[in-house]
Amino acid sequence: MIRVIISVILAVAFLISCAEQEETSNKNSTAEQVLQEPDSTAYFDSVYAPYQVSLDTFFLNKHKRSEFYGTVLFAQRGRVIFENIYGYADLKTKDTLTIDHTFQLASASKPITAVAVMQLVEKGKIHLTDELHQFFPQFPYDGITVEHLLNHRSGMSQYTHFCDSPDSIWPDKHKTITNNDVIAVMNEIVPMVNYAPGQTHYYCNTNYMLLASIVEKVTGMSFSEYLTKNIFEPAGMTSTVLYRRDNEDELILPAKGYNGAFNPTIDIYLNGVVGDKGIYSNVHDLLNFDQALYDGALLDDSTVQLMMQDHNELQSNGQNYGFGFRIYPAESTDGLGRIVFHTGWWKGFRTYFIRVPDEQKTIVVLTHIKRGAFLDIRELVSLIKDL
Template sequence: MEEDCELHVEAPETFTPTVATKLGKQVDSLFTQLHKRKGFNGTVLVTKYDQIIYRGAFGYADFKTKDTLSTQTVFQLASVSKQFTAVAVMMLKEQGKLSYDDSLQVYIPDFPYRGITIRQLLTHRSGLPNYTYFSDELWPDRKVDLSNDDVLSMMAVHKPNIYYQPDRTFSYSNTGYALLASVVEKASGQPFAEFMREHIFEPLKMHSTYTFNHELVAQSGKVASGHIGGRRKRLPDYQDTVLGDKGMYSTVEDLYKWDQALYTQKLVKRETLEEAFSPTGKVNKRDESYGYGWRIKQLESGDTVVYHGGLWHGFNTYFLRNPNDHSSIIVLSNLTNGSLNYMKDVRNFMYPARPKSEQRQVQVASAR
């Protein structure tokens, strides 16, 4: 594979350094207002035409110690983790170690639910029950960490009821992505954390990115603490140790490296990624679809973007990529106070609505 084969997009002549600087100042103003009026606490990195036009940090990594945030502060990514798990599956598919249409029993022989494929896990169409709910009832001691193998054991022994028959409808599933991490382990012969480090984080020089472990998360000052209402610290619990659906930790700076790598073929071929960014059906009543680890949405500008949000134990995250102008909006927050509900304002600023005729031109250009 040609690792350095990049998909370039030329910045127009009108996108001068002066224009980029002005845009960055406007983004800063947006987040400053979000910080002052809505209590946003976190870090931000915004790009356009592959250039960083803005990076910023607002508030504290820990409200009690008053450690201030920087763009090097590490955050729990919550469900933004799912795209990494999906790419790990894609890498193994390219290596011939799995097929999207394999049933789960190929890798987990005693898995009690039949007729579920890897593709259905990737696209949230398995209908499986959510382990974050059933483990609350079935896990005997919440002081003991829950592992991916423990989730599999609970499902094999207790067989909690499915929500839907496989492939009937979209049903967002943390269980599905936790199972994908187990599939990565079985297909690769490596622990999931080791596979991610060796095949994704280290090759991309994402030196501040890793999967959950207690020692790393306890690094005071380097890692943000999650906070819930009233700025109360949310400590990790027994479910944090399940990986695949969440459990990745990173910085906005490292996520920029990830964003840029997805325009190359360093990890997987372009056709493989294009399939991951292709709609697989409507997401319930929302005007968007889901690929493999990414939500897909057409904006009022006419651009089709891929994005994902995350919410977990005091962390709220948001990562949007627009392939049309190689721009991205990366936001990591360690205070779940609803401030990220206002990302639409940032989107509308970055991608203002265009007349319908211009939207059609954008869609045709993007399809080429």
Template sequence: MILLRLKNAFYIFICALLCLSSCQKTGKKKFWNKEDNTKETIAIPANFTPDSIRQLTRQLDSVFKYFNKKRGFNGAVLVTKYDQVIYKGAFGMADFYKRDSNTVETAFQLASVSKQFTAVAIMMLQEEGELSYDDSVQRFFPEFPYHGITVRQLLTHQSGLSNYTYFADKLWPNRQQNLTNKDVIDLMVAHQPKPYFKPNTRFDYSNTGYSLLASIVEKVAKQPFSEFLRERIFEPLDMKRTFTYSPDVATLTGKIATGHTRFRQKRTSDYLDTVLGDKGIYSTVEDLLKWDQALYTQKLVSRETLKEAFTGMRINKKQNDEDYGFGWRIKPLPNGDTAVYHGGLWHGFSTYFLRNPKEHSALIVLSNLPNGSLSYLEEIRKVLYPAPPQAAGSAPVASRR
């Protein structure tokens, strides 16, 4: 029996050596050590007490009920502070025609809030040695007609590429046929729509860039982008109600919000919905909380990698202008902290996801009625992150917009 165990142990040891040797020969790095995913610790201030939490919860409830009644807010909300959920709620209808109410378990199209997932997918592959931020697009698509564009410039919206949602309207022959990420590249190769500017000269928000990033993920990972997200992000984080758009989304079970116009008319999908990377993820406020909390660990990428993603990289930035990292906008808050956030607007959905990493807080707002009600979120930010009281006799602080 002892001899048999020794033989088994020796066999396992030899297999491990062969596996390691194989990995070294291919030049591929191991996946990030998922065991080292401990959460960052944070000091909770003494004034964050049960009484202060109840007061803030009542205040938020009052504000969002007012938004719903007076400004037509329709959607779901979740707010955290120091990793604690202090408020969540749902308002209005997931589908006005069916009179189906929104809940905190309703999945909404995230629109451009989807971009942060695309960025993390790229960061995961970069950590694994599968790509570099300085790789050119031609490394993955040799026929791509625009030279001098790197993965980093796609991430930070400095590629200068024209918007596919505009040039596809002119170049896509059949609007009844769904456009894919590959089709976007093929249109650019065939027709070479004129870029807006030379790469790495200025910032211009680019949906085309993020659709290309999704295509790069597919090329490197050798699997559809939607499968990569599901297998490498959604399932490991237990985001059970998060998925990517597909033409049969209407047949899915469970609570899924329908996009509406400002007049509460149902928005129908069109040929652009099937392009992923810049949009296309559906999720709930509760699943986005899981995503938020995972970004305080190393389950997906290292803290050093995330630090770079949260670092502003805009060129020719004006004073007090917002910055942009990898899939995140960066802005100062009234209390002096720096927030990373993103908003989105697509086919009847309006979304907003803000994180304050310094105090582990988040503001998640998902809406399926883009009637301008999210324009009042500055009031919520002032409630959550109030400016410090001004010292007596001091000069007024300049407004930071």
């Protein structure tokens, strides 16, 4: 009898042991499955951790050398790989810089201006072949089209030059100049052109100033109102504002701009001109803008693809230009793939908005102190090459 009882006890113990081993095995299998599941948080944490360390080291080393101050964000398929801040928002008050601080995008505003124009093209309110006389009857140049403005083939001069010269028709450099003022100046003095329309690519801020004014003419809205209603709100860009020099109180957590000597930059009269610059935004809002271009919230995919096509001859630096985007063709990137981007510089601010469409990688770097060399676009992409 005792032997029977002992046998039963041993059998029960064995069964319990097997059950525990099976449960442990199932837990391990579940854990391994989670780590292998591409959409799981655990998977991304395990894959991205080494990149987070290397990315932080890259920017931290530049910050320690007083070469980098700002915010950074790296993402893939809309998921943030890495984000961080380096420095202060205000050097005098030592206010802490946050990931939500907004920066003057400078020329990185141009992709947003181009999207605004292409929305109206999709609606049939603007045609790429429309000449500027259709919007500005007194405009002094013939043969310049909307497409010439978008891809910088108008041949016109920089408004920042002919308005800013000492003998300019705009002598009071304390009085804000607007888009309408610049157009009036052009009508009166007829600045020299560099090339005939369509002859060659010549990057010119005047082009995108005029595009913003065309949006206003066609819609009857201010450029700020149009962007807010048709781009910022649909894309979820809740902290993004178009700055016109008279609306500083509307800016949301703006970082101050500084020159290379750490002196605050001056808010000059040219800040009243928009389209080529003027948008304040942060890294999260620009990621939202990037994702809105993928999911059709702003434009049809065919239109986005048209904007990212090469619309010019390949330049000596290996770049091309589409509609509102600079482009490194795949053959210029040493295995990094096609890179679509725009950079900006204006009064201490340097900005980088970078997309690798084939892999849906996004990089946003916003700086507000003019220190060190410009960051290399291909080097930034190479930091996450193997993802």
